[in-house]
Amino acid sequence: MASTQGLQAYEEEKLLLSLPKERGWAAHHLYLFQDFWCPSNFIEGVNNFQKHFQSKDSDVIVSSFPKSGTTWLKALTFSIVNRKRFSSFDNHPLLTSNSHDLVPYLDFIFHCDNIQNKLSYLSNMTEPRIFGTHIPFPSLSKSIQESNCKIVYICRNPFDTFVSFWIFANKIYPDSLDKLTMEEALEKYCKGIIGFGPTWEHMLGYWKESIATPNKVLFLKYEELKEDINFYVKRVAEFLDCPFTEEEESNGVIESISNLCSFEKMKNLEVNKSGTFDRSFEKKYLFRKGEIGDWVNYFSPAMIEKLSKTMEEKLSGSGLSFKTYS
Template sequence: MATYPPRSGAPIPFKVIEEQEDHPSQPRLEDYDDFISTLPFEKGSVPSRKYQGFWYPEGFLPGAMAIQQRFKARPDDLFLVSFPKSGTTWLKALVFATMTRKQYPLARHPLLSLNPHDCVAYIEERFAIGQASKVEALPSPRILSTHMPYSLLQDSVAGSGCRIIYIARDPKDALVSFWHFTQKSSPKLNKIPFTEAFEAFCEGKFPFGPIWDHLLGWWRESLKRPEKVLFLKYEGLLEEPVANVKRLAEFVGCPFSEEEEEGGMVEEIVRLCSMESMKSLEVNKVRKHGPIYQFANSSFFRKGVKGDWRNHMSPEMARRLDVIIEEKLQGSGLTGWSSQA
């Protein structure tokens, strides 16, 4: 792996810390196993347990519980939060490239030799495999990723002053993307028919679901604290990537200068992090990621489009899911994903 030394004032790839021997990993967390075994269970595509109202994958649940008990955010932390397959990988790449653009020339950027998930740590996974010390060893400012609902993470971030970016996607597309992801990935996951995944999703018995509660928790917090919680829609990022990357840069405190904008820096970052660019890189063709559920890096880059649900759902299925989502989000002000739009 190429060497990316710490640079003052900018995040470094988590991979740098992960490979350092002076911050050794501890054994996998087993403190919670007896308790977890008593929780309601769903086999599904990813075996999950119901914990504090959400269905959490068994492999990640010990990490989430450890974070609740042991982790406290720093004031300059930045959290990237999402329901799975809602633009997580793309958001990691865009934010990491934006915040490190002055430290790493884009022509030799870490994202050219590392997967975005190697750059930005997924904290439930890291805590679950005993790497809490490595997360703590990351120099500030840290970029950290999580799929935790707000109600589970709130005590860990409360009062810290940290910033949070939440990315949301049309639930229909998030479901389709997740189903494809599990079909070709870790042998620890179950390959199930799409109709079975659809039924579980509609019932809320889906990994990290119900999706409507996941969305609502972070949406409401963004309304309360817009200066600290930025709520993005994947579809908006697709339609206006340049404008939204500029918005991200402003939010995280490193806005683009007039000179950078005139020189095309924003467009260069968008190109670097595009689906086409990421898919073409050797690191995303041959390597794998994930110490708990191992995935080929290529599985993180399928289509990345809007409306792929039409290739998997009948109009009746789409309307059924739309009605559920609209009822669950009613009165919140969070709209815009109807199949009739």
């Protein structure tokens, strides 16, 4: 076992030395791995996930770029899929468990040496299994891409995503950002140098796949969910082949799910106010404002011009666009 672990560590070190490296914000360094920027401690999990994960047709994958509404979409998806199992909204798992605990990240699951234990854990999960990931579409395991599993993707206006990521990173890794100004961080962001970035390629990968295979990938925007959450709760249920019955609709089940998963409700739950996530940062940092357009309080005119031009360049001709809400 020791020799196997030693060989694996050697191979990982050899891989890191071969990859382009840049200074990160929430990580000291990011490595260009499979065409996206990845912190070194995630690469092992991504590699193992790609090699060992076997998707089932009933699986649901909640995918997102970081700080785009991940915690919210995980809660919504879990509640929609499991509404028959947990019909009481007064005694629901989301009241006592963070949505990241209920919908685990695939690369986190495989970030370990004991793969067999993880495979046993996965095989014993209640179906349909629901997982989360920040991994770009091209780097998902072949079994996910080739199976009939469903992918629900959420993105957010890049202006708000940047601000949310910047503030989050400052909170959880204050020492690593002391020499990086917000303007410098935006420069990196526009160049795509951010964990799981470039942002543009991440969004466009899922966007194009949602157009090519609309029955497999559902593409959502954070802002649209905020504007009409009940509509999108119903839309997600239809996409996942578990539509609400007329009786459920008349009994207010859609509204109950929307309320259970609302930002205000989740932020004020004790389970989300105390404790840490994966022993790495405090859960309370997952919830800040949840607002649309808060970026106007942070951007200078020069920063607005820079990101606007970058978005125009990167998203031009794709059909994907965002309101500025300024």
